[in-house]
Amino acid sequence: MLTLTGLTLRPGESEDKLLALCERKLHAPAAHFRILKKSLDARDKGAIKWVYTVECSKKREQLPARTYEKIKGEQPRVVIVGAGPAGLFCAVRLLRHGIRPILIERGRPVEAREEDILTFQRTGVLNTESNVQFGEGGAGTFSDGKLNTQTNSPLNREVLETFVEFGAPKEIAYLSKPHIGSDNLKKVVANIRGFILGHGGRIFYESKLTGVDIKGGKLSAAYINGTRVEADDLVLAIGHSARDTFEMLLANGFQMEQKEFAAGVRIEHLQEEIGRAQYGEAFRLLPPADYKLVSHAAERAVFSFCMCPGGVVIPSASEDAGVVTNGMSNFARGGPNANSALVVQVKREDFGSDHPLAGVAFQREMERAAFRAAGGMFRAPVQLVGDFLDGRESSRFKGVLPSYARGTAFAPLESYLPPVLANSLRTAIPDMGRLLSAFKAPDAVLTGVESRTSSPVRILRGEDMQAAGIEGVYPCGEGCGYAGGITSAAADGIRAACAIARKHF
Ligand SMILES: Cc1cc2nc3c(=O)[nH]c(=O)nc-3n(C[C@H](O)[C@H](O)[C@H](O)COP(=O)(O)OP(=O)(O)OC[C@H]3O[C@@H](n4cnc5c(N)ncnc54)[C@H](O)[C@@H]3O)c2cc1C
Structure with missing residues (x-):
């Protein structure tokens, strides 16, 4: 068996080339060919490449099947x-x-x-x-x-x-x-x-x-x-x-x-803008781009989480009178918007009580405040990034239209997020924009509230x-x-x- 590492293909090149390369190395047709790893190297936008590790062999290879020990005694319930x-x-x-x-x-x-x-x-x-x-x-x-x-x-x-x-x-x-x-x-x-x-x-x-x-x-x-x-x-x-x-x-x-968790909002951009910012014009030949950003510029750590390229912001409530956001996409990730959770570290001190379930109460309070802020019916409160950073209420969408299917209503983040979370987001967004310019686009939409990031x-x-x-x-x-x-x-x-x-x- 031959394992080849560090093989590269340019965006849009066929993976058939990898098989041809293996066969050249084997000096024979490959009866076994398998990709073991595939990742995108986009560090240099002028020379983006897929990087592969593959294995091949002249012989047909049987991968070993997993085996499991069986219980011997009575069937437990x-x-x-x-x-x-x-x-x-x-x-x-x-x-x-x-x-x-x-x-x-x-x-x-x-x-x-x-x-x-x-x-x-x-x-x-x-x-x-x-x-x-x-x-x-x-x-x-x-x-x-x-x-x-x-x-x-x-x-x-x-x-x-x-x-x-x-x-x-x-x-x-x-x-x-x-x-x-x-x-x-x-x-x-x-x-x-x-x-x-x-x-x-x-x-x-x-x-x-x-x-x-x-x-x-x-x-x-x-x-x-x-x-x-x-x-x-x-x-x-x-x-x-x-x-x-x-x-x-x-x-x-x-x-x-x-248990501490994180909370904040969903942020939506045009997928095309994220693609261009990440890959330059090569974005057209590559899968929809993602990102992962962290900022330590604010009082609390802020990070992007659960990024959904070409996805939608999905209404994710499980209780009456509370709005919850999350993100979803299909395999093709073909939608016009990119979204991710933009969340701030929540600490035990925010819960305001030692009760083991105080974190649940904290989540619920934000979810209910978001419900009220958007006027009920599970509409979600939204604000544009530019308006949020300038401390203005939003009044109309610009390039990015929100994908949240229950409908939205303009409301400032401060109407449902505790001050420490809202303030941290205000400091972090421009800081994250230094790493990914499209991130701080004034027409990006912030939809609340992202409260169920973990238990x-x-x-x-x-x-x-x-x-x-x-x-x-x-x-x-x-x-x-x-x-x-x-x-x-x-x-x-x-x-x-x-x-x-x-x-x-
Ligand atoms: C919209 C959305 C998008 C997400 N995207 C991603 C992603 O892309 N990648 C990722 O890694 N994670 C994602 N997550 C997080 C991921 O879904 C969870 O981490 C994962 O599902 C946790 O698995 P679990 O089995 O522990 O709990 P869950 O998936 O929450 O399953 C728990 C199940 O228990 C059931 N249940 C609860 N209480 C009871 C009861 N008393 N009696 C009977 N049944 C009960 C619930 O109905 C539920 O079906 C996403 C979550 C959401 C909501």
């Missing part, structure tokens, strides 16, 4: 709460070990959930149990589906391979910044459902964990929509928006602590993944404070599955 990445990947991994879990999800199947989301966008009637945060696939289903993660877990590769196994584009396995897109994610989620049901797992929708029975520090049963269900193991893969579930768990003695709480757990002082319960994923994003949440779900399987081998 494992209930997984939440069908987001953590819950779904936990279920898949348990099935590989021969454990057939029961998966419960408060929201609806992904197809019905999409209808609920479209109804909400059209009418403003919110289904508080089936929306952008809740329902099969979890919070990231209607997202850009970015799969890069800052964690360095060996499980990340397994997550990407599992996504490909269930229908994601193959390139996510080797791209340096892989993304699936909402269109593909919905299909992948449906395929994972098929796998779970086809291998003896069970899924119950519109089924909410409403209580737990803990006896002598050990799980005895779960309550699902108020009905008692005996369980040996309970996985809490509930996501960061399960506020009622956090309250229920706190009341049942789960140890929780406040405001952590449910404590031990090395064995079980909740502190409660045997048989496994808090995992983003909501319990152990992940940030799709890939790391999925990896944590796998980790919980391994911990449960180990108990039953």
Whole structure:
């Protein structure tokens, strides 16, 4: 097997050239050819290039299949709460070990959930149990589906391979910044459902964990929509928006602590302007450009997050009378606007209380203030960057039209963001504009409020993944404070599955 590193192609050049190069090196036709890594080097705008690592061989190569130890004893009764990445990947991994879990999800199947989301966008009637945060696939289903993660877990590769196994584009396995897109994610989620049901797992929708029975520090049963269900193991893969579930768990003695997060607004630019600023005129031959910016110029760190090239700002509320933004794109990232979360570090001191759920109250306050600022009906408050920087109210859009489907109303950021957040943004935007000139464009639109960037709480757990002082319960994923994003949440779900399987081998 030959591995070639540092191969380059110019934007628009065909990847067939890589195969031809391999065959020249092999002095024979390649029976095996695989791209291992692909990244874009845009440091020099005059010489932008794709950089590859590939492997090839004269022989047909069989990639080794993963093997999984099976449980030997009786079938344990494992209930997984939440069908987001953590819950779904936990279920898949348990099935590989021969454990057939029961998966419960408060929201609806992904197809019905999409209808609920479209109804909400059209009418403003919110289904508080089936929306952008809740329902099969979890919070990231209607997202850009970015799969890069800052964690360095060996499980990340397994997550990407599992996504490909269930229908994601193959390139996510080797791209340096892989993304699936909402269109593909919905299909992948449906395929994972098929796998779970086809291998003896069970899924119950519109089924909410409403209580737990803990006896002598050990799980005895779960309550699902108020009905008692005996369980040996309970996985809490509930996501960061399960506020009622956090309250229920706190009341049942789960140890929780406040967790800092970030909050701010979505910023929208014309995708073309971002492309030109990042790549010069070569942007036309390249995938829609992204960016990642950080500023330490203000009192608090400000950073861009969850950038969605060619995407839309999606209404992401899960509670009445609160506006929440997030970003989404399809695989092609073909829309006219680029958006990203532009967020400021939120500190415990901002919460104004030591209560473990004070961060939830802080989020809710901003969401309700944003709802009021825009006059209700889940319209979002917007302000143009130029007006925000000059301290003026906005009165009309210029080049950039907001993509937020529920409609918008002009309102200053200060009407819903605490002063420390608004002031930090005002200092950071021009500073970030020094790194990426298009970023501070006066016609860019700021839409509020980006409040659900990660969980405001952590449910404590031990090395064995079980909740502190409660045997048989496994808090995992983003909501319990152990992940940030799709890939790391999925990896944590796998980790919980391994911990449960180990108990039953
Ligand atoms: C619009 C949007 C765009 C995003 N874009 C990206 C992106 O591009 N890349 C990225 O890495 N991350 C993105 N994220 C974040 C990502 O979605 C989360 O990090 C990830 O989904 C967390 O996975 P999870 O399984 O821990 O929780 P979740 O995905 O939140 O899943 C939790 C599930 O539990 C269910 N649940 C909650 N309480 C109960 C209960 N009591 N009973 C039964 N079910 C319950 C919920 O309905 C939900 O389906 C985005 C998020 C949103 C909202």
